[in-house]
Amino acid sequence: MSPTNRTVVVTGIGATTPLGGDAASTWEGLVAGRSGVKPLEQDWAAEQAVRIAAPVAVEPTEVLPRPQARKLDRSAQFALVAAQEAWADAGFTGKAGEDSSIDPDRLGAVIASGIGGVTTLLDQYDVLKEKGVRRVSPHTVPMLMPNGPSANVGLAVNARAGVHTPVSACASGAEAIGYAIEMIRTGRADVVIAGGTEAAIHPLPIAAFGNMMAMSKNNDDPQGASRPYDVARDGFVLGEGAGVVVLESAEHAARRGARVYAEAVGQGVSADSHDIVQPEPEGRGIAHALQNLLERTDLDPAEIMHVNAHATSTPAGDVAELKALRKVFGDEADHFAVSATKSMTGHLLGGAGGVESVATVLALYHRVAPPTINVDNLDPEAEANADIVRGEARKLPVEGRIAALNDSFGFGGHNVVLAFRTV
Amino acid sequence: MAATQEEIVAGLADIVNEIAGIPVEDVQLDKSFTDDLDVDSLSMVEVVVAAEERFDVKIPDEDVKNLKTVGDATEYILKHQA
Numbered sequence: 206m207s208p209t210n211r212t213v214v215v216t217g218i219g220a221t222t223p224l225g226g227d228a229a230s231t232w233e234g235l236v237a238g239r240s241g242v243k244p245l246e247q248d249w250a251a252e253q254a255v256r257i258a259a260p261v262a263v264e265p266t267e268v269l270p271r272p273q274a275r276k277l278d279r280s281a282q283f284a285l286v287a288a289q290e291a292w293a294d295a296g297f298t299g300k301a302g303e304d305s306s307i308d309p310d311r312l313g314a315v316i317a318s319g320i321g322g323v324t325t326l327l328d329q330y331d332v333l334k335e336k337g338v339r340r341v342s343p344h345t346v347p348m349l350m351p352n353g354p355s356a357n358v359g360l361a362v363n364a365r366a367g368v369h370t371p372v373s374a375c376a377s378g379a380e381a382i383g384y385a386i387e388m389i390r391t392g393r394a395d396v397v398i399a400g401g402t403e404a405a406i407h408p409l410p411i412a413a414f415g416n417m418m419a420m421s422k423n424n425d426d427p428q429g430a431s432r433p434y435d436v437a438r439d440g441f442v443l444g445e446g447a448g449v450v451v452l453e454s455a456e457h458a459a460r461r462g463a464r465v466y467a468e469a470v471g472q473g474v475s476a477d478s479h480d481i482v483q484p485e486p487e488g489r490g491i492a493h494a495l496q497n498l499l500e501r502t503d504l505d506p507a508e509i510m511h512v513n514a515h516a517t518s519t520p521a522g523d524v525a526e527l528k529a530l531r532k533v534f535g536d537e538a539d540h541f542a543v544s545a546t547k548s549m550t551g552h553l554l555g556g557a558g559g560v561e562s563v564a565t566v567l568a569l570y571h572r573v574a575p576p577t578i579n580v581d582n583l584d585p586e587a588e589a590n591a592d593i594v595r596g597e598a599r600k601l602p603v604e605g606r607i608a609a610l611n612d613s614f615g616f617g618g619h620n621v622v623l624a625f626r627t628v
Numbered sequence: 629m630a631a632t633q634e635e636i637v638a639g640l641a642d643i644v645n646e647i648a649g650i651p652v653e654d655v656q657l658d659k660s661f662t663d664d665l666d667v668d669s670l671s672m673v674e675v676v677v678a679a680e681e682r683f684d685v686k687i688p689d690e691d692v693k694n695l696k697t698v699g700d701a702t703e704y705i706l707k708h709q710a
Binding site: 270271272275276339340342343344347 | 647648649666670671673674677680
């Protein structure tokens with residue numbers, strides 16, 4: 206097989222999310238239909254219009270040594286926690302080189318973030334104003350730079366084939382995984398650790414997203430606030446955390462006898478060129494990305510049994526995505542079990558594509574589609590276009606090869622669709 | 629009142645413990661910040677700023693490079709503290 210169409214597989218997963226401190230507890234929470242959304246208890250929250258969010262279930266400082274954690278932005282802490290889990294889960298016993306089954310020159314890292322080290326930037330600006338120039342941390346620049354999580358993960362595993370940071374708002378995590386798939390497919394690397402991270406639960410991003418009217422103000426019912434496809438949905442709930450996968454060429458994985466969760470079939474990409482923040486209401490850009498996926502891969506629509514939708518719980522976006530799926534796949538969309546896991550995790554922005562790829566891979570591996578919670582009154586436009594998994598998890602077909610999609614779209618009109626399938 | 633040598637070493641030990649996680653008893657006069665105490669170049673700036681505040685002393689950037697060991701820093705602070 207030529208290096209331009211090598212098969213890529215997922216051999217490791219890791220996550221730290223509002224539902225759990227690792228991939229297993231996150232998956233358990235998703236299948237159980239548990240919400241990770243809570244009231245914001247911080248003093249600054251009192252004056253906000255939005256007073257709910259989905260913080261991580263396990264503080265990264267409980268996992269990382271303190272001297273290491275204090276030199277990392279919270280987004281990099283999440284990335285490192287998820288990456289360490291994914292790396293060990295893939296069966297590596299040390300950094301590349303220390304573990305002789307992996308050559309550092311053939312290992313890449315692609316970890317994305319939508320906003321980067323925003324809490325470091327803002328906290329250090331407060332230090333500057335309150336305590337003066339001399340007190341600004343010398344670690345500020347490597348902490349706030351958006352490539353900080355990727356660089357730190359690359360250092361942790363000794364990645365020397367390339368360390369990258371795609372930025373496309375809420376599509377960033379998916380774009381990172383798509384980029385990683387192509388690094389392997391085009392022969393630049395044999396193994397790439399990839400995913401997304403975000404840590405933006407801070408008064409400024411919450412005030413700003415709130416003023417855009419992008420977020421739910423359902424402060425009285427935190428666990429019911431993220432409600433994709435429900436007629437009463439009123440915006441997303443901000444989540445935080447990271448999701449990371451280890452991607453590997455099938456030959457490399459076979460050579461070292463690695464467990465394979467799923468094949469990473471490929472990505473479809475497009476841009477709306479419609480509006481800086483509003484989704485194109487008919488989902489034309491999304492349809493273009495789905496068509497791009499079909500043109501660039503050998504994905505068989507008849508095998509697609511599950512979609513981890515982008516569905517953030519906004520009035521316009523949720524339905525536009527479903528229209529695009531129907532437009533591109535026609536009657537084949539009837540057998541897509543569509544899940545909006547943001548109903549439970551909230552919206553992790555640049556971390557979403559990472560966490561939802563982990564969820565999609567596990568949905569295939571266990572052949573179970575997690576539920577969409579809080580759909581009390583299904584939007585008729587959603588019902589007309591898709592089969593939404595509501596309330597409880599649903600078993601997927603146990604026989605034969607099945608495939609799943611993970612959609613991610615970002616402010617700026619970025620559309621990234623990833624496809625995975627069972628092996 | 630000016631700090632004694634013993635107080636300065638104890639103070640530096642607290643600072644290094646906070647920044648690099650090294651046990652306070654390991655912070656001795658002969659220890660090198662970078663080679664023995666896991667203090668990288670950026671963390672050294674943190675150590676210096678914390679020491680300036682604690683011991684009411686100014687340590688200009690050009691002098692920091694001469695502070696290789698805990699002994700160097702202790703001597704500098706003893707000599708320059710207000």
